[in-house]
Amino acid sequence: MQSISIRDLKLSFGALTVLDTLNLDIRDGEFLVLLGPSGCGKSTLLNCIAGLLDITEGQIFIKNRNVTWDEPSRRGIGMVFQSYALYPQMTVRGNLSFGLKNQRMPRAEIDARVARAAEILQIEALLDRKPGALSGGQRQRVAIGRALVRDVDVFLFDEPLSNLDAKLRSELRVELKRLHNRLGNTMVYVTHDQIEALTLADRIAVMRGGVIQQLDAPQVIYNKPANLFVAGFIGSPA
Ligand code: ADP
Ligand code: MG
Numbered sequence: 001m002q003s004i005s006i007r008d009l010k011l012s013f014g015a016l017t018v019l020d021t022l023n024l025d026i027r028d029g030e031f032l033v034l035l036g037p038s039g040c041g042k043s044t045l046l047n048c049i050a051g052l053l054d055i056t057e058g059q060i061f062i063k064n065r066n067v068t069w070d071e072p073s074r075r076g077i078g079m080v081f082q083s084y085a086l087y088p089q090m091t092v093r094g095n096l097s098f099g100l101k102n103q104r105m106p107r108a109e110i111d112a113r114v115a116r117a118a119e120i121l122q123i124e125a126l127l128d129r130k131p132g133a134l135s136g137g138q139r140q141r142v143a144i145g146r147a148l149v150r151d152v153d154v155f156l157f158d159e160p161l162s163n164l165d166a167k168l169r170s171e172l173r174v175e176l177k178r179l180h181n182r183l184g185n186t187m188v189y190v191t192h193d194q195i196e197a198l199t200l201a202d203r204i205a206v207m208r209g210g211v212i213q214q215l216d217a218p219q220v221i222y223n224k225p226a227n228l229f230v231a232g233f234i235g236s237p238a
Helices: 042-050 092-102 107-121 136-149 166-183 194-200 218-223 228-234
Strands: 002-013 016-027 031-035 057-062 077-080 154-158 186-191 203-208 211-216
Touching: 002 042, 002 186, 016 042, 016 186, 016 211, 031 042, 031 194, 042 057, 042 077, 042 154, 042 186, 077 136, 092 107, 092 136, 107 136, 107 166, 136 166, 166 186, 166 194, 186 194, 194 218, 194 228, 203 218, 203 228, 211 218, 211 228, 218 228
Parallel strands: 031 186, 031 203, 077 154, 154 186
Antiparallel strands: 002 016, 002 057, 203 211
C-alpha cells in the first residue's frame, strides 16, 4: 500500500516554478528521506504534503484519500520543524495537550496520550517545565511529542536536528530511528545532511532543482548513484 502519492505536482511562487510535474510514491510505514542542497525545493514539497501551500497543479493522496484540497488539520499528518515553535508561556504538558484540548478530547484520554508520548520520548521529568528552561534537544523532543499525541498516520520532519550540536544530533538520530521502529508510522524527513539520510532512511529521494534525481535504498544510492550529481552530493565513488 502507498501511504502518500504525489501526482504531477506543480508548485510556483509567482513566476518561479519550484516543483514541476513531480511524482512520488511513499510506502506505508517507510522512513523516506528527502535529501538535497539548500534551495532545491525540499521544504516546499513537504509543505505541499502538509497542506501549508496551495499547489498550482496536480494531486496529493494520503492513505488513498485525495487530500489535495483538504485543510492541514484534516490530513492525518503531524509536522515537526527546525525551529520548535513551542508556546513559551505554557508548560511542556500544556504544549503537548493544547491541540487535543482544542479538539475537545476527554481529559482522561488527553492525560493518557501525554503520558505515553512523554514515556516514549523520555521527557516525563520535564512535563511541568516551560520551554525556556529546556535544552535544544529537549525542546525538539517536545515538538516531536506534539505530533505523537495526535496519533497521526504520517510524520513530516523539516530538518528537525539542524539547530542542534553534533553530539545531540547523533543521539536524536538514534532516538528517531527507535521511534520509527516502535510506531511503524510513515515518516518523511527533509535534510541536506548526507549522514542523516544514510543512517535514517529506508529509502532516500535525492533532489536537485525541484527534480527527484534518484529514489532508492541508502546502499543503492551510495554504491550505484544514478548520475554525477548524486555521486558528488552523497560523496560516493562515481
Ligand atoms: P529547501 O527546503 O530545499 O532549502 P525551499 O523549498 O525552501 O528549498 O525553496 C525552494 C525554492 O523556492 C528556493 O529558490 C526558494 O527561494 C523558493 N521559495 C521558497 N519559499 C518561497 C516563497 N514563500 N516565496 C517565494 N519563493 C520561495
Ligand atoms: Mg528547507
